[in-house]
Amino acid sequence: MPLLSVPKEVAVGTAVLGVAFAAGVLAGKRYPSFIFGTPSGMIRKNSPLRQYILDHSLREHPILKKLRLLTADHPHGRMMVSCEEAQLMANLAKLIKAKKVIEIGVFTGYNALSMALVLPDDGRVIACDINEDYAKIGRPLWKEAGVEHKIDLRIKPAIQTLDELLANGEAETFDFAFIDADKESYNEYYEKCFHLIKKGGIIAIDNVFWNGKVLKPRKDDLAAQSIHRLNEKLLRDARVNISMLPVGDGVTLAFKL
Numbered sequence: 001m002p003l004l005s006v007p008k009e010v011a012v013g014t015a016v017l018g019v020a021f022a023a024g025v026l027a028g029k030r031y032p033s034f035i036f037g038t039p040s041g042m043i044r045k046n047s048p049l050r051q052y053i054l055d056h057s058l059r060e061h062p063i064l065k066k067l068r069l070l071t072a073d074h075p076h077g078r079m080m081v082s083c084e085e086a087q088l089m090a091n092l093a094k095l096i097k098a099k100k101v102i103e104i105g106v107f108t109g110y111n112a113l114s115m116a117l118v119l120p121d122d123g124r125v126i127a128c129d130i131n132e133d134y135a136k137i138g139r140p141l142w143k144e145a146g147v148e149h150k151i152d153l154r155i156k157p158a159i160q161t162l163d164e165l166l167a168n169g170e171a172e173t174f175d176f177a178f179i180d181a182d183k184e185s186y187n188e189y190y191e192k193c194f195h196l197i198k199k200g201g202i203i204a205i206d207n208v209f210w211n212g213k214v215l216k217p218r219k220d221d222l223a224a225q226s227i228h229r230l231n232e233k234l235l236r237d238a239r240v241n242i243s244m245l246p247v248g249d250g251v252t253l254a255f256k257l
């Protein structure tokens with residue numbers, strides 16, 4: 001006796017679809033987004049699965065949570081790093097016993113605070129941004145968390161700060177870099193961070209999916225073009241080992257060899 005009784009047409013139709021799908025997978029075909037979710041295969045920000053991930057893995061410091069909620073009310077709040085991504089980077093920083101961190105693109109400072117919380121007392125986050133107003137939102141919370149002294153905010157174009165660090169003899173002294181500012185400059189940021197990072201250090205590059213636009217970067221989308229070019233370059237960059245992870249809008253971790 002069948003466990004489920006379905007009309008014959010439905011059963012046949014389902015079987016045909018199943019065989020076609022399996023054959024397609026075996027042939028390496030791509031399937032439309034309704035099968036896997038978003039075009040880039042990301043987990044949607046407000047999906048039940050994302051909520052499940054947060055409910056079962058996020059261990060957010062109460063002041064980080066305060067900053068996240070404060071940032072969510074900001075008109076540009078969507079620019080904030082995803083909290084699970086910040087937690088992943090803080091865990092990695094702790095694992096490699098990081099002391100010196102560079103962050104390119106600070107916004108309200110959620111990730112800067114997350115990093116500062118796991119650094120030793122003499123650790124430093126060199127936090128680069130061009131807009132001091134954003135950091136003014138986070139700074140009182142950095143202070144409340146007792147880590148303001150670990151965050152060295154440099155308000156000027158990040159390229160300039162990176163060049164100053166290099167000119168100051170700080171090449172190969174950093175443990176971790178997070179690239180999360182203007183996408184058109186990603187390659188330059190990567191190259192300069194590569195020189196600043198020690199062997200065994202980590203460079204994390206955010207938004208490597210660019211909301212799926214890297215799949216087919218339009219000619220007039222300079223950000224998508226730039227990210228896609230760097231993704232292609234990293235695949236072949238023998239100076240690093242890499243992992244591209246579907247966390248947030250995609251993050252690539254480059255481990256300097």
Ligand SMILES: C[S@@+](CC[C@H](N)C(=O)[O-])C[C@H]1O[C@@H](n2cnc3c(N)ncnc32)[C@H](O)[C@@H]1O
Pocket residue numbers: 079080081104105106107108109110111112128129130131134156157158159180181182
């Ligand atoms: C995506 S947000 C950074 C988010 C942040 N990492 C966080 O933890 O939420 C990008 C930031 O890059 C900054 N930015 C844009 N162009 C820049 C540049 N040339 N140099 C430094 N910062 C820049 C913006 O002001 C903005 O605050």
